[in-house]
Amino acid sequence: MSYIRFRKQFLHIPYLLLGTLEFCLLFFVYRLLASGVQLVIFLPPELAPGTLAALVFALMLSAGTLSMGGYSSLANENAISLFFRTLVAYCFVGGLGLTIVYLFVPALDPGSSALFYAVALSSLIVILCRLAFLKVVDSEQLVRRVVVFGAGPFAANLMQEYEQNMRAMGVRIIGCIADNSDQAAVKKDQLLPIPVNFHEFCRHNKVSEIVIAAQERRQAQGGFLPMAGLMECKLRGITVTSGVDFYERELKKAKLDMVHPSWILFSDGFSASRRRALAKRFVDLALSLALLAIMSPFIILTAIAVFLETGRPVLYSQQRIGLLGKEFRIYKFRSMRQDAEKDGKARWASANDNRVTRVGGFIRNTRLDELPQIYNVIKGEMSFVGPRPERPEFVSELKEKIPLYDTRHYVKPGLMGWAQLKYPYGASVEDAKGKLEYDLYYSKNHSLLMDILIMIQTVEVVLLGKGVR
Structure with missing residues (x-):
């Protein structure tokens, strides 16, 4: 058996071993440098000593790897893409995370030059480790x-x-x-x-x-x-x-052509828990208020940019289907022309949609257009993580054409979701079917751990502009 199950999540042992090995390498590299061992010529010995500093360093860089899909894409990458993905994960995402931590806990800050050497050396060691690991684990003798x-x-x-x-x-x-x-x-x-x-x-x-x-x-x-x-x-x-x-x-999906109602009925998933619902609601409120405080400048700048380009209204609202099929109004910064649906007929967004404005294209790529939905999360109509809510006009059509489509409405919709990580932008019935396979998996196995992993991995979606039209 090459996997274990923890909190409803299937964790593949090779990836788990690799993650553990990398975390230990990051920890010991930092500790060695903190002890003044001259692994690099003229390396400054100012790295902050102590176990806590090493743990924070290893944790932030490991989170950077998770956020950039470093493990999920590892088997399909060549050495060059592995090199650049690791650099982005460590130097940009991990480095940014460490910078934020050091702002709040300056005692852990080793200084910019020392941090640069630590990240650079760690990147080199981890890349070599991954290349060696792939050859060992992927060999025919061990598969x-x-x-x-x-x-x-x-x-x-x-x-x-x-x-x-x-x-x-x-x-x-x-x-x-x-x-x-x-x-x-x-x-x-x-x-x-x-x-x-x-x-x-x-x-x-x-x-x-x-x-x-x-x-x-x-x-x-x-x-x-x-x-x-x-x-x-x-x-x-x-x-x-x-x-x-x-x-x-x-x-990590439920193949719709092979799924039957009995699978839902007799599986060990799809369980509703009041305690988990309360914990999820608490996390949603805490994250919403924190994100609102952090992103307030970007919210103001986005509103100004939309107004200067195409005037009012700055916000755009639509009816969406939420938990248990109840309708609610979702809010976004307007990214299309005012007459995008002047005949009142709902349309799927298409690739290179000519209704999208220049500012609209930017805020869609960076997901800034979604920021007003923090209000929906605070109201309790949405969660931070869950299936994306769909328009009533499309839901009526999809329920007729796709078996079990209504099952996605037994989980509160979210700002980000499993399907958004795993499937391209949905703009057709066939796309909706593909996304439902991931939504079904989330509905069956969702947990606080899975929500955290989805939030971390969404960083890659935002940075690379995946799934945008």
Whole structure:
């Protein structure tokens, strides 16, 4: 098993080990420099000594890595992109975080030149560590070998996702075993012969997990499910996983084509907790008031910029669908022309939308247009983290075309969300379906820990302008 589950979150052991190793390296690098060890020629010894300073240093730089998607993108990056992502995470995001901490706790500040050397040396060591780690963990001797039972559209979709997104550290899908050879949809080179003895096949091929991705109504379609063989594998230590659970664990989403109401009904997620709701509300209020105080200058400047370019109104409001399907009015800084919907008909935003003004394009890229929604959070209509609320006109259409779409309304909508991190801007029914897969995952597994991780990782979305139209 290459993962553990903590607070409903699947944590992959390779990434967890890497994060722990990097944190320890950052801590000890700082401590060594603080002790005056001359690791760099002419390195000034002014680094603030003490365990607390080292912990803060390691924590801020590790948070910078998380915020820039340093672990989630690691398996698909080359050395150059790894180098630049690490520099941005450490020198910009981590450095900015440390600067803010030092403003409030100046005793921890080692000085700008000393901090520069510490960050530079840490960046170099961590990059080398990651390159070595990738070679070790991603080697064929250490990967978790997986076989898919099924070769229909579900299995074909899973293999396509694997080739595009799932070739992560520690996982190898070696192929598919057809449950119905006459209706195979996967590529021929991905098909494996049907084994006579499933356990012997798994033992011979060093398979540690079987993923069931067989089509529904397989008996009526001439398919089969070898229950005796799969039970033997399960009882002899080989993990047998349903396709939907494999998607959830590896891709952090619920594959909509494989999800049924029974999955929602009998799963261990989708649990409502009054205590958690109160804790989430407390965090929302605290963060809203703090963010309002910090961002007040930007709110004023944004309002002035919108007014100078296109006049009044500065704010734009729309009806949105919130918790339990209740409508509420959401507020944004206006980023489009006043006549963007002059005929009163709701339209999806499109790429390079000509209705967006110059100031509007900037505030959309930087997410400054969303700042008035702090008011919605304070009122309790929204949370900091949750599915993005949609317009009633679109919800009516989407509920008719997408199964289980209404389930996203059992969680309070948010300023930022899991789908916004994982899926591009939604501007069609198909996009809404893709986003719902991530919203379902969030609805099933949401926790305070997941909310914190989403808020940290949203930094990358804002800095790189992802998912903006």
